[in-house]
Amino acid sequence: MMSNTAESVAEQLPPYIANLNPEQAAAVQATDGAVLVLAGAGTGKTRVLTSRIAHILMQRMAWPGQILAVTFTNKAAREMGSRIETLLHGERAMEQGQRSSLTWLGTFHSIGAKIMRQHAERLGFTSSFTILDADDQLRLIKQLLSERNIDDKQNPPKLILSIIQGWKDQGLVPEKVSAEDAGHGAGARALAIYKAYQERLKTLNAMDFGDLLLHNLTLFTQQPEIHKEISQRFKYILVDEYQDTNVAQYLWLRLLASGHKNICCVGDDDQSIYGWRGAKVGNILKFEHDFPGATVIRLERNYRSTGHILAAASGLIAHNAGRLGKTLWTEDEAGEQVRVRSLWDGDEEARFVGEEVEMLQHRGSTLNEMAVLVRAGFQTRAFEERFLTLGVGYRVIGGLRFYERQEIRDAVAYLRVISQPDDDLAFERIINTPRRGIGTATLELIHTTARARNTSMVRATRELLDANMFKGKLGNSLNTLLAAFDKWRALIGTQTIGEITDAMLEESGYRAMWQAETSPDAQGRLENLKELVRAMGDFESLTGFLEHVGLVVDMAESNNADMVSLMTLHAAKGLEFDHVFLPGWEEGVFPHQRALDEKGGEGLEEERRLAYVGLTRARKSATVSFAGSRRIYNQWQSSIPSRFVNELPVAHIEMMAGGMSQQSSGSRGAFLGSVSSARAQPVAAPVDPYAQGTRIFHVKFGYGVVLRKNGDTLEIAFEKTNIKKVKADFVEKA
DSSP: OOOHHHHHHHHHSOHHHHTSOHHHHHHHHOOSSOEEEEEOTTSOHHHHHHHHHHHHHHTTSSOGGGEEEEESSHHHHHHHHHHHHHHHHOHHHHHTTOOOSOTTEEEHHHHHHHHHHHHGGGGTOOTTOEEOOHHHHHHHHHHHHHHTTOOTTTSOHHHHHHHHHHHHHTTOOGGGSOHHHHOSTHHHHHHHHHHHHHHHHHHHTEEOHHHHHHHHHHHHHHOHHHHHHHHHHOSEEEESSGGGOOHHHHHHHHHHTTTTOOEEEEEOGGGOOOGGGTOOTHHHHTHHHHSTTOEEEEEOBOSSSOHHHHHHHHHHHTTOSSSOOOOOBOSSOOOSOEEEEEEEEHHHHHHHHHHHHHHHHHTTOOGGGEEEEESSGGGHHHHHHHHHHHTOOEEESOSOOGGGSHHHHHHHHHHHHHHOTTOHHHHHHHTTSSOOSOOHHHHHHHHHHHHHTTOOHHHHHHHHHHTTOSOHHHHHHHHHHHHHHHHHHHTBTTBOHHHHHHHHHHHTSHHHHHHHOOSTTHHHHHHHHHHHHHHGGGOSSHHHHHHHHHHOOOOOOOOOSOOEEEEEHHHHTTOOEEEEEEOOOBTBTTTBHHHHHHHHHHHHHHHHHHHHHHHTTEEEEEEEEEEEEEEETTEEEEOOBOHHHHHSOGGGEEEEESOGGGTTOTHHHHHHHHHHHOTTSSSOOOSOTTOTTOEEEETTTEEEEEEEEETTEEEEEESSSOEEEEEGGGEEEO
8 A cells, every 4th residue: 555655756746657667767757868778578668768758848858859769660650659649638639640749750761761851962862862662672783783794693683682781781881891891702792783782872863771871870970060960959869679770770879869868778688589680689788888877777567478477488588698687577467387388290289279279269368369479481381271270260460561562563653753753763663564665675775875874764765755766656655654754743732642643543554554454353453553542641742652651661450350360470579469379499490590500699599589579479378389390391300399498497387298189199198298297308309310311401511411321420412512421410400
């Protein structure tokens, strides 16, 4: 019971602080200097961020335009904005759909783009620059490889683009990538392409995602007065999911906070699981070094999961060395222990999960409250087939999103050319869509002319038409197309962007193309185009809409049917379910062998963080399972349980051999029964781990398959070399 003194103190606090726990309140009120909020899973980090911003505004420490709040997704930014408006203006703000007054609340990319729109001229661009998506980036890389007669089979464009993106994530412009860093082979060629790629982007007046921050860094370092003006503009900086920042984002934030150092970063070092896309957990680990005297506040009270789930997750993650340390706890009930199940094979594992889902459903749980979280995509097939057999509704999170569909990409390409006539990639995509009789030779002439005169394809086409280089139907088609773009462009400011888009779809013949199409999906494509026009009603300008398309990284789930969610552990971060199934906890599957091979101990720790994320998605129950054998690459392979199983604290797990359907299954029961009594060795290792047909990995020779074994010597057919004999001690199962 609260004392009279405590009650009087609580009454004096504003509601947005009085309703917080002590650690959350401390994080909200610590407004001076650098603050790191270590927010464990389910501890209310979003509540802390929004309350902190509301506190700064309510106490008149800053105006809305003086607060920079950075998130990783548009969805998170929208949610944060809504919560802030509710705290400031009450529930009516949400009911009326009131937008956030924070003009600098958004993703890293959207904030970077906003800064570049204001200062693009300083780096040789115009403010109407185009933001390229991944498809356009890849096409540009292909063009550059072709121009240099570089074989794209030996040098895959996706690999080249990935290397370039990696350099940008590290904040490295081409001039800062040394030949030694690039190395030989693909790296060296990627460096040469990187330089040409950046030059071509400038000619196109375009930027890719990486450029939005990379050019910010260049602007800040080469233009001190711009850096000073922007850094002084923001009195407070707040960052969500700080553990997921890459090097470029880290440098960008440090530069912006270099003056006042009023930066508050909220994150969880135990949930840093995106190292494969450039995230550096070291950024959060060295926060106190970067900002001496920083305040560190740990949020450890969990409001999501039961006690046993939290204790199991905390015990598991404690095996990581690279962490700042915290232990989740709850005042709620202990709940069920984490169940650990061993199954005979992958099919039996899928049957077990299916039976558990049906049992939970009979007990009153909805399918939407359940999730199956796998480490790798190939694991989903068995569960999909089982759910289909049972008639259980399920959704696989992933697939094509709205703005990734062909017809939407085409329509957006038209709009990009209307907005930015020098956008060659967009112009090339639709110059012959629908068909206008424009062939390869015509395109090559336009390309050659554009490169020779250092201009865009649209300008080159106009010059070639003026020189009467295109005659007859071809000339008429190109003249009609360019005139149409001029007409649509002239409508900007006089008509809504929805009306302009509708006119473009009709007058270009694009809508008629799909109306004449007899394929089964043609009607669906026409419906998507209608939806595109309807969606544009939310935007005031064409530039704003195109920027949204370029930056959007998530789409809300539109299917509200009751279904089990089936997804990878990476996709599950930020979500929560009553009941979570975590199958495939076997060595080589989870932790994934590739992570161990490529990153060693660092990779293992990230895999363990991924396991921690999986467990902490569960509110009421978590079930871990592993199989004694599994079919991989069309071969049956014996499996041993993941080391993560043995790292779960014994007091918080219930170990059982098999599911309900397996408790009296003869020889299977004998096999599975061995795990319940000896937790340190849940399943006996196979007698011969390198039997004929086993897929292995060798540090020098790569992947291969065992042909035969003689003592401790294996004869192996390697994929990239000839058959070789090696000692078993020097290989690992793949």
